Amino acid sequence: MSASVAPTTAASPAPAVNPRTHALLNARMVPLLLRLAWPNMLVMIAQASTGLIETWWVSRLGTDALAGMALVFPGVMLMQTFSGGAMGGGISSAIARALGGGKRETADRLVLHAVLINAALGVAFSILVLQFGRPLYRAMGGDGAALDAALAYSNVVFAGTVLLWLMNALASVVRGTGNMLVPALVTVGGVVVLIPLSPCLIFGIGPFPALGIAGGGVALLAFYVGGTAVLAWYILAGRSLVRFRLAAPSWPLFRDILRVGAVAAITTVQTNVTMAVVTALVGHWFGTDAVAGFGTAARVEYLIIPLVFGLGAPLVALVGTNIGARQYDRALRVALLGGALAFVLAEAIGIAVAVWPAAWLGLFGHDPAMIEAGSAYLRIVGPFYGFFGLGLALYFASQGAGRLLWPVVAGTLRVAIAAGGGWLVLLLTGSQSGLFAAIAAGLLVYGGLTAIAIARGGWTRGA
Secondary structure, three states, X not given: OOOOOOOOOOOOOOOOOOHHHHHHHHOOHHHHHHHHXXXXXXHHHHHHHHHHHHHHHHHOOOHHHHHHHHHHHHHHHHHHHHHHHHHHHHHXXXXXXXXXXXXXXXXXXXXXXXXXXHHHHHHHHHHHHHHHHHHHHHHOOOOHHHHHHHHHHXXXXXXXXXXXXXXXXXXXXXXXXXXOHHHHHHHHHHHHHXXXXXXXXXXXXXXXXXXXXXXXXXXXXXXXXXXXXXXXXXXXXXXXXXXOOOOXXXXXXXXXXXXXXXXXXXXXXXXXXXXHHHHHHHHHHHOHHHHHHHHHHHHHHHHHHHHHHHHHHHHHHHHHHHHHOOOHHHHHHHXXXXXHHHXXXXXXXXXXXXXXXXXXXXXXXXXXXXXXXXXXXXXXXXXXXXXXXXXXXXXHHHHHHOOOHHHHHHHHHHHHHHHHXXXXXXXXXXXXXXXHHHHHHHHHHHHHHHHXXXXXXXXXXXX
């Protein structure tokens, strides 16, 4: 089948097109994508750095604290990627498609619907984790001091996780207009406060109480409060291309967000379930030190996610706006371009940590068992991170297109290969290296299948 999604329609979009929207529809793709991506890349590097810095501070509390954080981290990343990547992508996609089609009033009304959806989901997840956190972390292999540390951190973070959902809803609204700079500046500003605040609350520096691992959670909530307040002011003050329009909720508008966001959530859940299941397998087969090593090594994957999101958010806006304007060929070309850039970025990181694993792991601790397990993981899985970046970028592009079948299919196969195949390898051989090889094979299938399917017309089938 041809790589073309559909014949490109030559008709111009609606007459009164905002200059930002006009650029998304007509500007040269490579300079435009890089111009939109760099603020996001900057902010995602800053945001990822905060998690790494917090992990470094927590590692000073000992291996049990580090293992406890490793148990909670998949859930925290699930909330961040679910609210900002999955539902956030649904929000940005709906607004971009409305603006691309010249439906300005619809775009305004979507703001309220975005806030209502994310607020409801944030409350629901908060209740679930607060209620079932202990059995969840115990099932993942946590016990003793490591389980206590996990609960101390988790109970604080998830008590206020609705703030994260609201912040990401508002940031996604702004990104859907093609404005990547304002959400980036808000996040960077929060990071500037968070980096010194976290150790102050963990260790009790100056006037701050020593809260231990829970202090990192308190600092994170402070970041969410500030980010939500600034983004809400930006939209309510009329500085955004879309405005907050108070009107009766409409199911078609909820559906426009959810038909992308809810399906995208499957991919988000797949990524985090894979890591949670593998964490549990490592814990049950190899013990707490191995969990600490694996969890610290797997942080590289969670570093790649926000970096690729730096490209992914512009891809949602670019593809969505061009789909709304019926410029299908341009939408496909920009998606494949973004996927190629993400592959190069993620592969460079993967090769670096595979060649020098101790340089990464040594930042967080020097326990020999932790270093050994983490190094084994990075040497085997690192060279396949490029395929993870490729699949993730095309997942974001598919959000913009409103066509998520192939990223979901590829993600399902990844879970089956990494988690199911890894479990089978351990059952038959007890080999830690075999488990990590299964994870690498899952990444290869995820990125490779998604790219081939979309390039061969996967967005058209069933349309």
